[in-house]
Amino acid sequence: MSVEKLYFDELNGKKVYIYKITNSSGASAELMTLGAGVHAINIPDKNGKIEDVVLGFDNAADYVNPDYGYQGLTVGRWANRIRDGKFTFEGREYTTPQNQGTWTLHGGGTFSFGLWDVEETGDDFVTFKRFSPDGEDGFPGNFTMRVKYTLTNDNTLKIDYSVLSDKNTVANPTNHTYFNLSGKAGETVENHYLQILADYFTETDTSQLATGELGEVKGTMMDFTALHKIGDNIDEPFRACIGDVGYDNNYCLRNKDGAFALAAVLEERESGRKMEVYTDLPGIQLYCGGWLKRDYTVGKGDSKVTYRRGVALETQFYPDALNIDSFPLWTVKADEEFKTTTEFRFTTI
Ligand code: BGC
Numbered sequence: 001m002s003v004e005k006l007y008f009d010e011l012n013g014k015k016v017y018i019y020k021i022t023n024s025s026g027a028s029a030e031l032m033t034l035g036a037g038v039h040a041i042n043i044p045d046k047n048g049k050i051e052d053v054v055l056g057f058d059n060a061a062d063y064v065n066p067d068y069g070y071q072g073l074t075v076g077r078w079a080n081r082i083r084d085g086k087f088t089f090e091g092r093e094y095t096t097p098q099n100q101g102t103w104t105l106h107g108g109g110t111f112s113f114g115l116w117d118v119e120e121t122g123d124d125f126v127t128f129k130r131f132s133p134d135g136e137d138g139f140p141g142n143f144t145m146r147v148k149y150t151l152t153n154d155n156t157l158k159i160d161y162s163v164l165s166d167k168n169t170v171a172n173p174t175n176h177t178y179f180n181l182s183g184k185a186g187e188t189v190e191n192h193y194l195q196i197l198a199d200y201f202t203e204t205d206t207s208q209l210a211t212g213e214l215g216e217v218k219g220t221m222m223d224f225t226a227l228h229k230i231g232d233n234i235d236e237p238f239r240a241c242i243g244d245v246g247y248d249n250n251y252c253l254r255n256k257d258g259a260f261a262l263a264a265v266l267e268e269r270e271s272g273r274k275m276e277v278y279t280d281l282p283g284i285q286l287y288c289g290g291w292l293k294r295d296y297t298v299g300k301g302d303s304k305v306t307y308r309r310g311v312a313l314e315t316q317f318y319p320d321a322l323n324i325d326s327f328p329l330w331t332v333k334a335d336e337e338f339k340t341t342t343e344f345r346f347t348t349i
Contacts, residue, residue, distance in 0.1 A: 001123040001153070008032060008039070009060040014115055016060045019126040021151040026050055027346075029151045034060050035073030036116045036128035036147040038177045040300070043155060046272025046348040051183030053273065053346075055289075055310040056300050064113040066099070068305060069292050069312075070176040073113070074147050074161075075106045077132065077139045079174040080250070080285060080319035083209045087322035089140065089331075090168060096138040101207055106176075108137035116147070125150040134167070141165035141332070145173065155346040163338040171332050172317045175342065178289055178310025181268035181275060185303030189288055189311040190231025193267040196224040196284065198251035202318050202327075204240050210320040212327075214252060215240060222249065227265060230288060230311065245290030246308065250319050256282035256328050260341060264313050267349060278343040279315035282328045287312040315342045 001023055008016045011034060018039050022028040027050060030040040040052045056071050057063055063071055078096070082104040085096045097108035106112050116128035127148040134142045148160040161173045180189055201222050203213040217223040221233035222240070234246040241247065255261040263284050264277040277284070289310050299305035321327035332338040 003121045003123065003126060008034070011060040011064065011115065016115065017118075019118065019121060021124055021126065021149070023124070023151050023153045023155070025153065025155070027151070027155050029149060029157050031126055031128070031149045032063075032072070033116050033118060033128065034063055035112055035114065036130065037063065037074060038072035038175065041157060041344075041346075043273060043346045044348065045183065049183075051271075052300065053179055053181050053183055055178040055180060055185055055303065055305045057305065058300050066109065067293070068297065069178065069289065070106055070112060071305065072175070072177045074173060075176050075314070076111045076145060076171065076173045077107045077137065077143065078104070078170060078172040078322065079106055079314060079316045080172070081105055081209055083320050083323055089170060089322065094138050094140060103207070103209060107139075110137050119146065124152065139169060141167035141169035141334070143169060143171075145171070147173075157344045157346075159342045161340045163332050164335070165332050166334060168334050169332045170322060170329075171338055172321070173340065174285070174314040174316045176312055176314060178312050179266060179275060180310045181266060181273040182271050183273070185299060185305070185309055188231070188308040190229065190234060190308060191268070192230050192311060193227045193269065194224050194230050194286075194311070195227040195265040196251045196286065197254050197263055198284070199225065199254065200252040201240065202250045202252065202283070204249070206242070208242060208248065210250070210318065210324060212324045227267065234288065247286045247288050248290060250283045250285050250316070252318065253279075253282055253284060258330065263315065266311065266313065269349070272348040274347050274349050276345040277313050277315065278345065280340055281315045281317060281342070283316045283318045285312065285314040285316055285319075287314065
């Protein structure tokens with residue numbers, strides 16, 4: 001195992017670095033100081049051919065363009081949507097930026113697009129750290145977040161998030177990597193097989209804001225209880241999907257009490273690559289890049305970061321759980337470490 005520090009680019013006059021963790025079989029993960037983000041995951045296919053299975057860019061500026069979809073970034077302080085950009089927490093109202101429509105998306109932007117410090121590296125891990133002052137993007141508490149990425153010899157990328165705050169507060173960190181297990185970022189993900197261990201999803205209105213209702217997946221295009229192709233029903237008209245965006249929905253995982261468990265399985269059968277997602281969080285956003293531009297946005301190498309070329313499986317608390325009391329939520333207690341872990345486990349079939 002080894003970790004190398006590589007210069008990537010500059011952003012606003014500051015240097016951005018990539019930390020590349022390589023394991024004993026030659027698989028590697030490239031993690032950026034920009035957004036504590038995933039730049040690349042280089043993983044073998046069924047014949048041992050190592051290819052990059054995530055979308056991304058060759059320059060820093062594209063990563064912080066909100067229209068390009070938060071590629072690979074650690075999203076915070078609160079992932080997904082907050083209705084009207086406000087919420088009440090412990091009797092006080094907080095206002096967050098309406099950076100999309102009338103709501104907050106992905107914490108309002110500042111936190112997700114920041115540069116992180118590197119606190120520690122080891123043979124198989126790197127820990128990024130970022131301080132967010134009390135009131136940044138409207139959220140309470142002087143807030144320090146750490147994101148530790150570990151790559152194991154059996155090709156698991158483990159993400160440990162930890163938050164410390166001097167006040168009670170909230171946190172909903174996620175990782176916004178878009179996977180394309182074919183290793184060919186020019187292909188859509190419609191042929192990937194997907195399973196999500198969820199019987200319900202959170203219903204949404206025409207602005208994709210959570211209504212507080214749960215919908216049953218059974219008998220609808222939302223049903224991924226059994227492994228099947230993402231493209232099978234993606235274009236079916238459905239009340240919780242918008243036009244031809246396809247899936248951009250939160251699933252309510254069966255495991256919702258904080259235990260660490262399997263949440264989803266993704267397979268691309270030509271390359272034979274398989275990925276399992278494990279988390280201790282109660283929700284997962286299935287997003288297939290349906291809001292990305294349809295014309296060609298140049299990604300890493302000459303890849304395409306465009307419509308449906310990657311699938312994001314964002315582990316999270318349910319969207320707008322800050323405003324909807326019936327949604328599960330555990331909060332950050334002052335001076336107590338809040339922790340959550342997600343793993344992406346890669347194998348072949
Ligand atoms: C959201 C999408 C959004 C994407 C990129 C996803 O988590 O649900 O609506 O377009 O992130 O910002």
